[in-house]
Amino acid sequence: MENTNQSFKKNLEHRVAAIESLLDKYLPVAGEAPSIIVEAMNYSVTAGGKRLRPMLIQETYKMFGGQESFVEPFMAAMEMIHTYSLVHDDLPAMDNDEYRRGRRTTWAVYGDAMGILAGDGLLNYAFETAMKAFEECKTIEDYTKVRSALEVLAHNAGIYGMIGGQVADIEAEDKPELVTEERLQYIHTHKTGALIEASMLIGAILAGASKAEQELVSKCAMDIGLAFQIQDDILDVVGNSEELGKPVGSDAANGKQTYVTLKGFDRSVEDVERLSDEAVEILQKLPGDHAFMESLISYLIARRS
Amino acid sequence: MENTNQSFKKNLEHRVAAIESLLDKYLPVAGEAPSIIVEAMNYSVTAGGKRLRPMLIQETYKMFGGQESFVEPFMAAMEMIHTYSLVHDDLPAMDNDEYRRGRRTTWAVYGDAMGILAGDGLLNYAFETAMKAFEECKTIEDYTKVRSALEVLAHNAGIYGMIGGQVADIEAEDKPELVTEERLQYIHTHKTGALIEASMLIGAILAGASKAEQELVSKCAMDIGLAFQIQDDILDVVGNSEELGKPVGSDAANGKQTYVTLKGFDRSVEDVERLSDEAVEILQKLPGDHAFMESLISYLIARRS
Numbered sequence: 246m247e248n249t250n251q252s253f254k255k256n257l258e259h260r261v262a263a264i265e266s267l268l269d270k271y272l273p274v275a276g277e278a279p280s281i282i283v284e285a286m287n288y289s290v291t292a293g294g295k296r297l298r299p300m301l302i303q304e305t306y307k308m309f310g311g312q313e314s315f316v317e318p319f320m321a322a323m324e325m326i327h328t329y330s331l332v333h334d335d336l337p338a339m340d341n342d343e344y345r346r347g348r349r350t351t352w353a354v355y356g357d358a359m360g361i362l363a364g365d366g367l368l369n370y371a372f373e374t375a376m377k378a379f380e381e382c383k384t385i386e387d388y389t390k391v392r393s394a395l396e397v398l399a400h401n402a403g404i405y406g407m408i409g410g411q412v413a414d415i416e417a418e419d420k421p422e423l424v425t426e427e428r429l430q431y432i433h434t435h436k437t438g439a440l441i442e443a444s445m446l447i448g449a450i451l452a453g454a455s456k457a458e459q460e461l462v463s464k465c466a467m468d469i470g471l472a473f474q475i476q477d478d479i480l481d482v483v484g485n486s487e488e489l490g491k492p493v494g495s496d497a498a499n500g501k502q503t504y505v506t507l508k509g510f511d512r513s514v515e516d517v518e519r520l521s522d523e524a525v526e527i528l529q530k531l532p533g534d535h536a537f538m539e540s541l542i543s544y545l546i547a548r549r550s
Numbered sequence: 551m552e553n554t555n556q557s558f559k560k561n562l563e564h565r566v567a568a569i570e571s572l573l574d575k576y577l578p579v580a581g582e583a584p585s586i587i588v589e590a591m592n593y594s595v596t597a598g599g600k601r602l603r604p605m606l607i608q609e610t611y612k613m614f615g616g617q618e619s620f621v622e623p624f625m626a627a628m629e630m631i632h633t634y635s636l637v638h639d640d641l642p643a644m645d646n647d648e649y650r651r652g653r654r655t656t657w658a659v660y661g662d663a664m665g666i667l668a669g670d671g672l673l674n675y676a677f678e679t680a681m682k683a684f685e686e687c688k689t690i691e692d693y694t695k696v697r698s699a700l701e702v703l704a705h706n707a708g709i710y711g712m713i714g715g716q717v718a719d720i721e722a723e724d725k726p727e728l729v730t731e732e733r734l735q736y737i738h739t740h741k742t743g744a745l746i747e748a749s750m751l752i753g754a755i756l757a758g759a760s761k762a763e764q765e766l767v768s769k770c771a772m773d774i775g776l777a778f779q780i781q782d783d784i785l786d787v788v789g790n791s792e793e794l795g796k797p798v799g800s801d802a803a804n805g806k807q808t809y810v811t812l813k814g815f816d817r818s819v820e821d822v823e824r825l826s827d828e829a830v831e832i833l834q835k836l837p838g839d840h841a842f843m844e845s846l847i848s849y850l851i852a853r854r855s
Contacts, residue, residue: 273709276710277710277714278709278713278714278717279709279714279717279721281721282709282713282714283709329670333666333667336643337643338641338662338665338666339666358643359717359720360643361641361643361644361666362638362713362716362717362720364670365638365669365670365673365713366708366713368670368673369673369704369707369708369713370704370708370709372677372704373701373705376697376700376701385689385690385693388687388690388697392681392684392693395677395681396678396681396684399674399675399677399678399681400678403674403675403678404578404583404584404588404591404674404675405581405582405583408583408587408667408670408671408674409583409584409587411667412583412586412587412664412667413584415663415664415667416584416586
């Protein structure tokens with residue numbers, strides 16, 4: 246077991262490194278743009294992280310038998326969208342965070358105005374980047390695949406997806422007494438779940454998965470997203486401050502409602518396990534090799550940061 | 551002449567009203583999104599304005615013989631992008647404006663955080679909206695037209711276009727002593743010119759204009775954009791505060807460098823005329839009926855607000 250874990254972790258590190266090289270290829274260069282904005286955008290994207298979303302695109306794509314290069318622009322675009330959301334979340338007018346993963350946040354280094362513009366730049370450049378997938382299109386089927394993937398990206402990143410979750414989160418901060426389980430579930434499935442779903446769906450769509458397969462992928466992704474987020478709430482109580490790069494217990498100290506405060510610690514741990522079991526069960530109905538994906542799910546659940 | 555002016559103005563009002571009905575059709579509805587964000591986005595988009603960019607898309611499209619419905623999603627998307635840029639520009643961390651066109655700005659009504667998210671929501675929803683043009687695609691030629699139009703939208707709205715101009719503008723505010731004529735020209739051609747160019751190019755591309763025609767359209771648009779912006783600087787000196795909805799002379803009072811402070815008043819007026827003459831000359835090389843477009847250019851130049 247220890248050996249399997251070690252080999253998974255090596256494999257994971259290897260894939261993260263490969264994704265970071267891929268990101269480098271797609272980062273904006275200054276050219277006609279002012280160098281400061283390119284610097285601020287790239288500072289944000291290269292700040293590290295799990296690279297979970299591009300990894301999920303790639304793994305789902307391979308699971309359905311896709312060829313690697315077609316998804317690359319979407320892998321980079323997805324990480325840019327995830328990054329812009331963090332850059333804007335950290336702003337003084339939002340969560341007012343000066344540090345993330347132990348590193349100064351974008352606005353803390355480049356100022357408020359540039360923090361706003363770097364986020365805008367990343368969101369816009371994400372679409373510019375994803376559209377590069379059109380360069381590989383020859384047939385009308387290729388075009389419809391890229392079109393559908395773009396539609397999922399835009400829909401799940403926007404007000405019906407991630408931004409919707411951010412708005413509900415901001416509203417909840419102002420009125421923690423109004424946060425019900427249903428509302429917290431909305432925040433979790435949208436603020437985090439929507440991009441995880443989009444990642445797996447985009448991989449499936451680009452590889453030509455059927456509608457029925459896409460539905461299973463969505464369900465699996467929503468389970469993973471929710472489990473991931475509940476685990477975040479659990480880590481806020483028990484986690485290691487150094488590994489997380491933010492003070493432990495900060496949600497509770499802020500009087501913020503979390504899955505743990507609403508449902509209790511034991512129930513939260515149970516739910517994470519139930520959701521990840523469900524996700525693995527769905528995976529087993531899907532074609533291809535999903536050994537790495539199964540290990541990835543266990544790892545995300547058992548993670549301490 | 552008075553009669554021609556009056557008939558042009560009636561025509562213009564009619565077209566603005568038609569564009570506003572079209573915008574209404576494309577505005578987001580709450581559905582799964584929190585109602586507050588949809589309210590803030592729609593508050594911003596329905597705040598009035600010249601609707602110049604969608605009008606330019608439509609006029610250029612018709613000039614090249616296009617059918618109307620194909621461009622509609624892009625007309626709405628372009629106005630959303632223009633609007634998001636104003637919403638973010640007005641934020642306390644940017645220009646800190648509480649009023650625009652005599653109406654309270656989005657953040658002033660909904661708060662800072664919601665101002666940021668409403669802007670993000672509009673930028674993202676603009677791409678979601680523009681992609682609706684795919685619904686009308688049947689042939690591979692249709693797909694490549696929509697693809698090219700999307701690429702122009704993303705490129706000109708981003709760091710190599712409008713956002714680049716916003717960044718240079720913010721940098722110039724901090725260091726007005728460093729603002730040269732070249733730098734001011736960069737700000738003007740990017741902050742305003744890029745979306746005007748994109749509007750006319752998108753109209754031309756969707757209607758199937760040739761590469762050579764697209765180049766003429768770009769040049770014409772850049773002339774219009776620059777003339778429009780210099781006229782803005784002129785209006786800041788001589789304009790009517792009530793019509794503009796902001797205090798006259800505010801740029802000078804802020805110690806801000808403008809085309810007028812750099813090149814002098816008379817030279818600025820001359821340049822506006824030269825640029826608009828150039829734009830009209832280019833138009834005359836293009837096919838179709840451009841009588842309305844020519845009047846529109848004269849009107850933009852002679853405007854007092």
